[in-house]
Amino acid sequence: MAKVTLRDVADRAGVHPSTVSRALDPQKGSLVNEETRTRIRVAAEELGYQGNAVASGLRRGRTGTLGVIVPDLGNPFFAPLLRGVENHLEGRGLMALIAETQDDNGRLSRVLDNLLARRVDAIIVTSARSGDERVLRRSQQQIPVVLAVRDLPGSGIPAITHDDERGGRLAAQHLLEHGHRRVAQLRGPRDVSSFRGRGAGFLSRMNESDVIVVEPDDTATYPRLAEGRRLMERLLAQGDALPTAIFAHNDLMAFGALEALASQGVSCPRDVAIVGYNDTPMTAFTAPPITTVRLPGYELGRMAADTAVSLIENGEQPATSLSLPPVLVPRASTLGWQRRP
Amino acid sequence: MAKVTLRDVADRAGVHPSTVSRALDPQKGSLVNEETRTRIRVAAEELGYQGNAVASGLRRGRTGTLGVIVPDLGNPFFAPLLRGVENHLEGRGLMALIAETQDDNGRLSRVLDNLLARRVDAIIVTSARSGDERVLRRSQQQIPVVLAVRDLPGSGIPAITHDDERGGRLAAQHLLEHGHRRVAQLRGPRDVSSFRGRGAGFLSRMNESDVIVVEPDDTATYPRLAEGRRLMERLLAQGDALPTAIFAHNDLMAFGALEALASQGVSCPRDVAIVGYNDTPMTAFTAPPITTVRLPGYELGRMAADTAVSLIENGEQPATSLSLPPVLVPRASTLGWQRRP
DNA sequence: TCCAGCACCGCAATCGATTGCGACGATTTG
DNA sequence: CAAATCGTCGCAATCGATTGCGGTGCTGGA
Numbered sequence: 001m002a003k004v005t006l007r008d009v010a011d012r013a014g015v016h017p018s019t020v021s022r023a024l025d026p027q028k029g030s031l032v033n034e035e036t037r038t039r040i041r042v043a044a045e046e047l048g049y050q051g052n053a054v055a056s057g058l059r060r061g062r063t064g065t066l067g068v069i070v071p072d073l074g075n076p077f078f079a080p081l082l083r084g085v086e087n088h089l090e091g092r093g094l095m096a097l098i099a100e101t102q103d104d105n106g107r108l109s110r111v112l113d114n115l116l117a118r119r120v121d122a123i124i125v126t127s128a129r130s131g132d133e134r135v136l137r138r139s140q141q142q143i144p145v146v147l148a149v150r151d152l153p154g155s156g157i158p159a160i161t162h163d164d165e166r167g168g169r170l171a172a173q174h175l176l177e178h179g180h181r182r183v184a185q186l187r188g189p190r191d192v193s194s195f196r197g198r199g200a201g202f203l204s205r206m207n208e209s210d211v212i213v214v215e216p217d218d219t220a221t222y223p224r225l226a227e228g229r230r231l232m233e234r235l236l237a238q239g240d241a242l243p244t245a246i247f248a249h250n251d252l253m254a255f256g257a258l259e260a261l262a263s264q265g266v267s268c269p270r271d272v273a274i275v276g277y278n279d280t281p282m283t284a285f286t287a288p289p290i291t292t293v294r295l296p297g298y299e300l301g302r303m304a305a306d307t308a309v310s311l312i313e314n315g316e317q318p319a320t321s322l323s324l325p326p327v328l329v330p331r332a333s334t335l336g337w338q339r340r341p
Numbered sequence: 342m343a344k345v346t347l348r349d350v351a352d353r354a355g356v357h358p359s360t361v362s363r364a365l366d367p368q369k370g371s372l373v374n375e376e377t378r379t380r381i382r383v384a385a386e387e388l389g390y391q392g393n394a395v396a397s398g399l400r401r402g403r404t405g406t407l408g409v410i411v412p413d414l415g416n417p418f419f420a421p422l423l424r425g426v427e428n429h430l431e432g433r434g435l436m437a438l439i440a441e442t443q444d445d446n447g448r449l450s451r452v453l454d455n456l457l458a459r460r461v462d463a464i465i466v467t468s469a470r471s472g473d474e475r476v477l478r479r480s481q482q483q484i485p486v487v488l489a490v491r492d493l494p495g496s497g498i499p500a501i502t503h504d505d506e507r508g509g510r511l512a513a514q515h516l517l518e519h520g521h522r523r524v525a526q527l528r529g530p531r532d533v534s535s536f537r538g539r540g541a542g543f544l545s546r547m548n549e550s551d552v553i554v555v556e557p558d559d560t561a562t563y564p565r566l567a568e569g570r571r572l573m574e575r576l577l578a579q580g581d582a583l584p585t586a587i588f589a590h591n592d593l594m595a596f597g598a599l600e601a602l603a604s605q606g607v608s609c610p611r612d613v614a615i616v617g618y619n620d621t622p623m624t625a626f627t628a629p630p631i632t633t634v635r636l637p638g639y640e641l642g643r644m645a646a647d648t649a650v651s652l653i654e655n656g657e658q659p660a661t662s663l664s665l666p667p668v669l670v671p672r673a674s675t676l677g678w679q680r681r682p
Numbered sequence: 683t684c685c686a687g688c689a690c691c692g693c694a695a696t697c698g699a700t701t702g703c704g705a706c707g708a709t710t711t712g
Numbered sequence: 713c714a715a716a717t718c719g720t721c722g723c724a725a726t727c728g729a730t731t732g733c734g735g736t737g738c739t740g741g742a
Binding site for chain 2 (some may be wrong): 727728729730734
Binding site (some may be wrong): 357 | 692693
């Protein structure tokens with residue numbers, strides 16, 4: 001168990017620990033004579049010295065760690081986002097502490113407490129639901145908090161999001177262009193801004209045309225596969241004429257809808273077209289491949305990390321929120337549909 | 342910025358900081374009078390006291406943090422595993438520090454250094470490739486290291502794995518039962534134990550029967566979609582008679598193979614059957630749904646976390662390695678194939 | 683009555699790195 | 713030539729919690 005401390009290095013190099021500290025710090029390296037600095041470097045190397053980030057964190061009041069909270073690690077959408085965050089942190093000596101809430105309210109506040117106790121320097125939250133304002137603002141009193149993906153309007157917390165309203169409009173526009181006149185949405189949870197945005201954008205574009213929008217009598221509790229299936233089943237059971245197109249608020253729910261349709265013998269895309277959201281890698285491989293809305297997750301991760309870092313360095317700033325543009329990716333789940341006479 | 346420390350609580354409760362420390366520690370709570378303990382609790386509550394895990398970590402020499410290294414967060418296979426880890430840690434006051442290597446060798450040692458510097462109490466590594474022994478053993482000199490999913494035979498590092506040899510045999514058995522007599526594997530990286538195991542199990546079962554196993558002239562560098570596509574394309578171009586079944590070493594590669602086949606106009610499962618590995622949720626939704634080998638990822642995560650924790654508590658132990666059984670999940674990608682006359 | 687034993691709690695050192703302050707010699711400036 | 717400046721580096725306090733070592737007062741048994 002090599003317990004090499006700063007003092008050991010100092011002894012070996014024949015200097016005071018404080019000098020070693022300065023020599024090894026890239027910021028303050030210039031405060032130490034070049035010759036003694038290399039002597040110290042050599043000593044540290046020989047002893048296999050490895051700094052103690054815990055001690056450093058205590059003294060400095062900064063741990064070099066960023067908390068990142070995601071709702072669901074099983075949703076591949078978050079992988080590029082997390083990569084964006086980590087790639088931005090790398091090289092700055094920072095590291096991401098990733099935690100999952102599983103979209104569970106109680107878990108969020110536990111996770112926050114945990115991160116706060118560990119004195120992370122900032123927190124990026126991608127799992128916000130309305131109602132979370134209180135705990136988040138409480139956290140914000142201690143360290144910078146940045147929302148990503150999901151906004152909390154009116155909370156005053158900076159947010160980097162996708163323009164989901166625009167994404168919803170894109171989906172609607174696409175369906176309109178292909179001749180749909182009776183459509184429905186499988187809505188994600190209403191207490192999540194991104195789903196609200198998708199729904200609103202979709203509706204507003206549809207309402208500009210002469211289209212019937214069937215509202216299912218329920219909303220997904222979690223934006224996952226099983227919920228997509230359940231909602232689609234309800235829609236099928238609702239008795240009304242079936243819509244010719246479905247806008248699922250994310251890809252996982254679209255998969256579920258696909259499953260429900262298949263089990264009822266309804267064909268996609270022949271009978272019903274489907275649009276998903278997120279451009280999860282798998283959408284290209286389903287039967288049929290799913291038309292979806294692509295979001296720049298990696299860039300969003302980078303930007304969220306960037307604003308978090310600058311918040312750390314420059315103290316509290318006016319909330320600079322930002323919204324990134326989505327793109328529609330057409331695939332067979334809509335392209336294969338044809339208007340019947 | 343509420344900077345409430347132990348001392349503040351002590352002052353308010355009219356006791357010494359050490360008493361507060363003991364009162365708030367579930368382990369040592371019994372060392373302090375019940376009455377003063379509640380007084381302290383009240384004071385802490387009123388001040389909104391939140392322990393400083395950094396200071397505690399420095400003094401105790403334990404941070405209550407476990408490093409977990411995964412190769413690829415975009416692979417949904419790791420989600421249940423990570424949940425297994427976290428659920429086991431929860432309640433014990435521990436937390437997982439998740440890091441991704443992206444199957445990049447240089448990144449692994451950087452990540453390890455980072456975790457070691459942050460003084461995590463143990464590390465769970467699911468990204469091991471042969472050649473990583475050195476850095477891992479170096480880490481092991483400082484804290485417990487547990488391998489999961491991927492073993493490093495002969496390294497002496499405890500490993501919780503799936504029985505991949507058995508998984509490979511299951512895949513082979515399934516294909517044999519359906520009448521295949523000419524098959525091929527899309528192999529994952531050879532320096533990863535789990536892929537070697539799958540390959541060996543598959544081969545050994547096949548060799549017990551009278552079956553031709555076509556070996557592609559290459560191996561995947563990364564077990565991802567693009568590599569699966571590339572390997573399948575090479576196989577198609579190889580000129581020999583096409584195998585009637587493909588065993589892809591994981592689901593992502595199976596997706597890639599599917600894509601390659603489709604682009605060449607070869608039908609799955611009519612012309613070629615496919616077996617994947619991992620039972621990634623999406624395998625049920627591809628065209629066709631993919632037969633695959635299911636692994637108990639959640640349980641594996643729990644067990645890995647459990648051995649890590651007991652290694653922390655009881656010091657170094659004899660390496661107790663363990664192997665969990667896989668299950669074959671038959672789907673249309675093989676069930677839909679029929680022997681031609 | 684005396685002392686051992688116990689319950690409870692305070693004192694002060696400690697974990698390892700960082701940093702404001704100041705010392706010292708060497709160099710430059712007026 | 714004296715004073716100011718600069719480059720280096722040491723000293724010691726500090727971050728906040730933990731814990732070994734007692735000290736105090738009280739109970740119970742001999």
